[in-house]
Amino acid sequence: xxxxxxxxxxxSVSEGALVLLRCNYSSSVPxxxxxxxxxxxxxxxxxxxxxxxxxxxxxxxxxEAEFKKSETSFHLTKPSAxxxxxxxxxxxxxxxxxxxxxxGTGTSLTVIP
Amino acid sequence: xxxxxxxxxxLVQPVGSPLSLECTVEGTSNPNLYWYRQAAGRGLQLLFYSxxxxxxxxxxxxxxxxxxxxxxxxxxxxxKLLLSDSGFYLCAWSxxxxxxxxxxxxxxxxxxx
Numbered sequence: 643x644x645x646x647x648x649x650x651x652x653x654s655v656s657e658g659a660l661v662l663l664r665c666n667y668s669s670s671v672p673x674x675x676x677x678x679x680x681x682x683x684x685x686x687x688x689x690x691x692x693x694x695x696x697x698x699x700x701x702x703x704x705x706e707a708e709f710k711k712s713e714t715s716f717h718l719t720k721p722s723a724x725x726x727x728x729x730x731x732x733x734x735x736x737x738x739x740x741x742x743x744x745x746g747t748g749t750s751l752t753v754i755p
Numbered sequence: 756x757x758x759x760x761x762x763x764x765x766l767v768q769p770v771g772s773p774l775s776l777e778c779t780v781e782g783t784s785n786p787n788l789y790w791y792r793q794a795a796g797r798g799l800q801l802l803f804y805s806x807x808x809x810x811x812x813x814x815x816x817x818x819x820x821x822x823x824x825x826x827x828x829x830x831x832x833x834x835k836l837l838l839s840d841s842g843f844y845l846c847a848w849s850x851x852x853x854x855x856x857x858x859x860x861x862x863x864x865x866x867x868x
Contacts, residue, residue: 674854685845685859686799693854732799738854741787741806742814747798 644669646735648746656754661720663749665707665733668714673735675716676743677707680730689731692716703727728753757782761846761860768867774819774833776863778846781827786848788829789857790821793843805829806851841867 649664667673674693678686690701697709703726707718716733730750734743758781768774780786790802801814803821811821818837822830829846843864847857 676856678859683843683862683864685861686847686857688856688858691856736854738852741812742789742801742804743857745799 644673644735644737644744646733646744646746648731648733648749650749651747652750652752654752654754655723657725658722661705661718661723661727661751663718663731663733663751665716665718665746666714667716667733667735669735669737671737671739673737675707675709676734676736677701677705677716677718678732678734679703680732680748682729686732689718723751723753725753725755727751757848757858759846759848759858759860761844761863763863764861765864766866768836768865770838770867771835774831774836774840774865776831776844776846776865778829778831778860779827780848783827783848783850785826785851787851787855788823789847789849790829790831791845791847793845793862795842799845802831836867838867841865 645668647666676691677689680686689705690699692699692709700706705720730748732748733746736743760779789804791799805811805823820832845862846860849855849857
């Protein structure tokens with residue numbers, strides 16, 4: 643069975659500070675992992691994905707995530723937060739033979755000016 | 756390039772009325788198609804997915820149904836809406852093979868009164 647846990651439903655950071663959004667997964671086979679961003683009243687937009695290649699994955703808008711098998715984690719980071727980063731972020735897991743994603747419950751990021 | 760459309764963008768319906776939400780994808784063939792619901796302040800709940808015309812998998816038993824009458828058309832329906840059906844409905848597509856990233860439409864905001 644697959645699942646994703648996002649620790650912290652709400653995270654606040656100051657503008658210019660490090661952004662760290664946590665994601666831990668559970669999967670019985672090598673996973674494929676994704677981070678999505680959702681702005682209010684919009685659909686989800688793919689930030690980055692891990693598909694068993696490099697463990698450090700770079701995405702759009704300056705975000706990156708590192709796959710750590712030993713910790714079953716795929717945390718999302720950005721060195722310096724911008725006001726425009728305020729949004730809801732979702733982590734998702736699937737596997738090679740699957741037909742569906744399993745999403746976390748999301749983390750709402752607030753950026754304080 | 757591929758695009759995904761959803762309509763209507765917003766909908767206000769009385770309890771007990773029927774529902775039809777439509778999703779279409781352009782620029783690809785034989786995609787996997789998905790319907791999700793997002794209740795206020797909640798994560799994404801997978802409702803239905805389809806890997807081909809006429810092939811529908813239901814993830815949550817409820818008063819909603821889905822159909823795929825054409826390769827790139829996915830319809831979400833209800834004969835009688837409940838208050839609990841209110842939410843943000845998202846359609847998504849991916850290339851065949853569940854490990855591929857999903858691309859989301861802009862969503863439909865449904866309010867049942």
